[in-house]
Amino acid sequence: MVTGMIEVIGLTRRFRRHAAVDDLSFTVTPGKITGFLGPNGAGKTMTMRIILGLDRPTSGRATVNGVPYRTLDRPLTHVGALLDASAMQGGRRGEQHLWWLARSNGISRTRIGGLLELVGLAGAGRTRMGGFSLGMKQRLGLAAALLGDPEVLLLDEPLNGLDPEGIRWMRGLLKSLAAEGRTVLVSSHLMHEMAVTADHLIVIGRGRLLADTEITRFVRPGMSLEDTFMQVIERNAP
Numbered sequence: 112m113v114t115g116m117i118e119v120i121g122l123t124r125r126f127r128r129h130a131a132v133d134d135l136s137f138t139v140t141p142g143k144i145t146g147f148l149g150p151n152g153a154g155k156t157m158t159m160r161i162i163l164g165l166d167r168p169t170s171g172r173a174t175v176n177g178v179p180y181r182t183l184d185r186p187l188t189h190v191g192a193l194l195d196a197s198a199m200q201g202g203r204r205g206e207q208h209l210w211w212l213a214r215s216n217g218i219s220r221t222r223i224g225g226l227l228e229l230v231g232l233a234g235a236g237r238t239r240m241g242g243f244s245l246g247m248k249q250r251l252g253l254a255a256a257l258l259g260d261p262e263v264l265l266l267d268e269p270l271n272g273l274d275p276e277g278i279r280w281m282r283g284l285l286k287s288l289a290a291e292g293r294t295v296l297v298s299s300h301l302m303h304e305m306a307v308t309a310d311h312l313i314v315i316g317r318g319r320l321l322a323d324t325e326i327t328r329f330v331r332p333g334m335s336l337e338d339t340f341m342q343v344i345e346r347n348a349p
């Protein structure tokens with residue numbers, strides 16, 4: 112088993128009759144950026160929540176490094192996640208948020224200053240998070256995800272709220288994290304950005320796997336990623 116591998120095996124999550132995730136299987140491997148694409152409600156967040164042990168599947172399983180997330184020893188040192196950047200306690204300062212996370216996970220606080228600098232928040236660490244813009248929250252969320260120096264990153268819509276400079280910055284950072292050999296799974300609706308960022312794609316629709324392939328193989332000749340994606344989704348429409 113390769114370290115940093117995410118495996119989703121026959122995963123299904125039902126809500127009454129509705130399958131949010133429907134017999135989904137894929138593997139995410141290290142050293143590249145894997146784009147996780149699908150229309151609204153396709154099941155991307157639910158899949159990530161199950162990988163992170165935040166929701167339980169109806170059937171099937173998801174593992175990181177061959178084991179369920181819940182059984183990982185000091186999980187933040189293996190998996191960093193950014194799910195909902197706005198879900199932060201507004202009264203707390205950015206720096207405090209990272210201190211608290213480090214302390215409650217047995218992680219040294221020495222990385223905090225460098226991480227705030229890395230995400231462009233060196234001057235805002237003492238600002239209360241209630242005063243953060245969405246872009247600042249995404250940056251702080253990314254710092255939190257990197258706190259334990261994990262080999263795996265799960266990022267749900269990390270580009271939301273970022274300005275053009277922020278998007279470009281995030282692209283560079285994700286590429287360098289993948290180049291370091293980390294596993295980077297990132298969901299986004301921004302097709303133009305995914306086209307220049309992702310190496311591999313997992314595309315889902317209505318909870319089912321529609322494609323699991325290198326981006327260069329997915330995009331049809333003479334078409335953009337967006338056009339190819341729309342064709343694949345339309346073909347899967349009910």
Ligand SMILES: Nc1ncnc2c1ncn2[C@@H]1O[C@H](COP(=O)(O)OP(=O)(O)OP(=O)(O)O)[C@@H](O)[C@H]1O
Pocket residue numbers: 126131149150151152153154155156157158
């Ligand atoms: N607690 C819940 N109760 C009922 N249905 C739910 C619940 N949580 C999620 N769902 C359903 O699961 C499906 C998948 O939702 P999910 O948020 O994973 O999609 P998504 O691909 O992340 O969408 P988006 O791009 O809009 O964020 C949706 O149909 C959603 O309504």
